[in-house]
Amino acid sequence: xxxxxxxxxxxxxxxxxxxxxxxxxxxxxxxxxxxxxxxxxxxxxxxxxxxxxxxxxxxxxxxxxxxxxxxxx
Numbered sequence: 106x107x108x109x110x111x112x113x114x115x116x117x118x119x120x121x122x123x124x125x126x127x128x129x130x131x132x133x134x135x136x137x138x139x140x141x142x143x144x145x146x147x148x149x150x151x152x153x154x155x156x157x158x159x160x161x162x163x164x165x166x167x168x169x170x171x172x173x174x175x176x177x178x
Contacts, residue, residue: 107136107145117154124154130167132157132174 114121127133128144133153135144153174160170 106148108148108151109139110135110144110146113146113150113154116151117158119154119158127154127157130171132167132171 108116110121110124114124117124124133128135133146133150136147136150137145139145156174156177157170160173161167165173
């Protein structure tokens with residue numbers, strides 16, 4: 106199942122701009138794009154985005170979070 110960026114933002118309680126920024130930074134990736142050009146994400150992105158948000162709330166910088174995500178894989 107794929108979700109659009111607005112749904113992910115709503116579930117994680119961040120803005121779509123935040124998700125786009127995390128995408129540009131390589132922290133999340135869309136699974137695909139729809140015919141209309143909408144980003145489509147897998148459900149795993151919800152878990153990943155929640156992790157990023159939680160890590161930021163704990164004081165981690167994005168560069169540190171990138172390292173944590175790499176170790177998580």
